Amino acid sequence: MKKLELSIIEDVDEIRNYYLEYFQTQEEFSKVNAYDCMESFFKTFNMHSQPDVILSDIHLPGMNGIDGIKKIKTKSPEIDIIMLTVISNSEKIFKSICAGATGYVMKDIPLPELKKAVLEVQSGGSYMSPSIARKVLEYFAPRQSVSDPLNQKEKQIVQGLVDGLSYKMIADRISVSHDTVRFHVKKIYRKLHINTKIELIGRYHKGEL
Incomplete structure (x- = not known):
């Protein structure tokens, strides 16, 4: 060897x-x-x-x-x-x-x-x-479907994160404030029981959202 x-x-x-x-x-x-x-x-x-x-x-x-x-x-x-x-x-x-x-x-x-x-x-x-x-x-691992589904605004924010946009860019896209985006991201994380953006993107690409 x-x-x-x-x-x-x-x-x-x-x-x-x-x-x-x-x-x-x-x-x-x-x-x-x-x-x-x-x-x-x-x-x-x-x-x-x-x-x-x-x-x-x-x-x-x-x-x-x-x-x-x-x-x-x-x-x-x-x-x-x-x-x-x-x-x-x-x-x-x-x-x-x-x-x-x-x-x-x-x-x-x-x-x-x-x-x-x-x-x-x-x-x-x-x-x-x-x-x-x-x-x-x-x-x-496969995860259970989200028991508390994301609303339309949250889905728009998720799409923005998947597209690689910053919070400010997402805010401009959906016509809300930067703080509103930040609030919804925290709410999304709580709903999905995750802690990071990479986990969110992973869930999205596995069709779990």
């Missing part, structure tokens, strides 16, 4: 060094590099051999992990990227997957399990920590 090159992008020194020291002792890896931000990673990205797998934090100073994934995938779509996080946030998970992440793990994952995740994605699979996998399943 070919030995792997691994890059770690993590701004917290203790965590970055913890991962670095572990993977440098593992025989499956020929080279392990560590960086404290995306900008540092990209300074060497085009100058040296590219990694097979990248472990990247989401919340980085400067360019965040999700934007970093998009840039990396644009340059080298064959690189596998596993996102590291301390919070299993549904919106972040969805955005990371859409950006091209092949794995998503909690930072408290045991090191042998993290190694397993790296080897899994490199062999063509994907890996998610159990708590994150549950979030993904909940996101895509």
Whole structure:
């Protein structure tokens, strides 16, 4: 089996060094590099051999992990990227997957399990920590129809959000105030039992509204 090159992008020194020291002792890896931000990673990205797998934090100073994934995938779509996080946030998970992440793990994952995740994605699979996998399943699971249907005004606002309009643009489109749009969005979220715009758009595209 070919030995792997691994890059770690993590701004917290203790965590970055913890991962670095572990993977440098593992025989499956020929080279392990560590960086404290995306900008540092990209300074060497085009100058040296590219990694097979990248472990990247989401919340980085400067360019965040999700934007970093998009840039990396644009340059080298064959690189596998596993996102590291301390919070299993549904919106972040969805955005990371859409950006091209092949794995998503909690930072408290045991090191042998993290190694397993790296080897899994490199062999063509994907890996998610159990708590994150549950979030993904909940996101895509069929939902019951809305018991309190949206009224015409709320449907117009939903359409505006799906079309990518700002609150002000929606207000201009349906001839109401900016505050009225904001009020109705909160009401829509309560009716649908959701917390983010991306969940709303997901429900819309699955025909649940």
